[in-house]
Amino acid sequence: MAGPTNVSSSALQSSGLVQHRRRLNTWQAIRAEVLRRIRAGEWPPGTLIPTEQALSVEMGCARATVNRAMRELADSGIIQRRRKVGTRVTATRSRRSTLRLPAIRDEIEGMGASYRYVMTTCEMSLPSPEAMQALQVDAQDSLLLVRSRHMADDVPHCCEAIWLNPRVLSLPDPTIFEKEPPQEWLARNLPVEQSGFSILAEGLTSDCALSLDVDPGTAVLLIERVNSLDAIPVTFARQFYSPNHRLMVDD
Amino acid sequence: MAGPTNVSSSALQSSGLVQHRRRLNTWQAIRAEVLRRIRAGEWPPGTLIPTEQALSVEMGCARATVNRAMRELADSGIIQRRRKVGTRVTATRSRRSTLRLPAIRDEIEGMGASYRYVMTTCEMSLPSPEAMQALQVDAQDSLLLVRSRHMADDVPHCCEAIWLNPRVLSLPDPTIFEKEPPQEWLARNLPVEQSGFSILAEGLTSDCALSLDVDPGTAVLLIERVNSLDAIPVTFARQFYSPNHRLMVDD
């Protein structure tokens, strides 16, 4: 009832009798108003705030609109909702933020640089302890290990080691990894699912340092990902970013 | 119309004439079906997928339900939507993931450990280059610098340096920071807004290393945050996590 809403909104505002509060009928406006009350201290942390029903009456909109606004706030961790109990302002300053992590090619091209992929090594190899755990294999189960570098305008931007388990993944002729990044081959050829990833810091070992052209031991960001196929882990990747790289997180 | 939906759903399924496809009437089911088609290659990257109207007819549900499902997928970066144009499967393997970053106290207590805050130093100090840039002050504008440690069962878990700009922030008696973490004081007393943060890796300087009880130069994760008040940056915090700490990101 967007049209009629505006009409009745005008009617309400022009009627002499009433409406100490302007109608809020977009979910963004409701979210903003609730946020304002929280930040202004009207609803301190831990407060049980009014029900959707009550808010929809107060704001002069449908309950679904209030629900949408509150869902957004709950997704951000600002409030916590439980059936029958109600909605509480989150007591702790916890946040759920959105992290945008593009594929490396996009990251580099997005900076206006030219992307180049360089394979370093490609060989069957016994798993590292991390790979063993991530892929749930034994120490003697050899895996295909592909090491590579991703260059931005011919400057090393990221170096990557990826283990692929040939027991649960039908691998192509490994020579294709000389030209195509394993991640892109996976994305194109298999319906793999990422089951989350980790962000950590590590001092570079000598081979990675050589690959990124910096001193060994330099602290860099490292992202570890496991790709799964039908809930079975099939690949384990470790991406070492060049020093001073940072992940920006929007609020 | 959840009840009537079930009724008509049964009616449709029992009618002899038709319905090669079961009715999908929850947004989760629709999201799953669309995801399946994308992953199965029925809708390869770049494909323009059917309109909400078409999908609502095919799935036998309201357009609003399709819209909810598609919005979730768009929020995850799986598809891209534009008015008049339609909805495309995202060409690049970009992801938008949710990062949960609790307050340090919650992080430690969530592991079942006891939390303890220890202030290290608290003094007026000229800004570091990073602080200058983050808080938009000059090199001669001295700031309050509070250094502290957050302990988990008396083991250092994180060490923190936070700059507060007294020109734009009315500070309390600094001695309160001997007992209360600055972040918690800020959260309780000021309607500060976080304007995003950065995640990076750094080798520990000697004082931080001492504080965390590890060797200088050890690579650690570092989170930088700026808190703002009415869009004016008022505090700049750098949190150094102990080695081997990792951020887990759900997909």
Added chain:
DNA sequence: AAGTGGTCTAGACCACAGT
């Protein structure tokens, strides 16, 4: 048993962007 959030529906209008 009752109250609260979670969701679905059918219809409507709006905003935007191609034609």
Added chain:
DNA sequence: CTGTGGTCTAGACCACTTA
């Protein structure tokens, strides 16, 4: 202009949780 997604509404039923 037209078509697409974005949103709002009013009403309804369901799911979960506490009393």
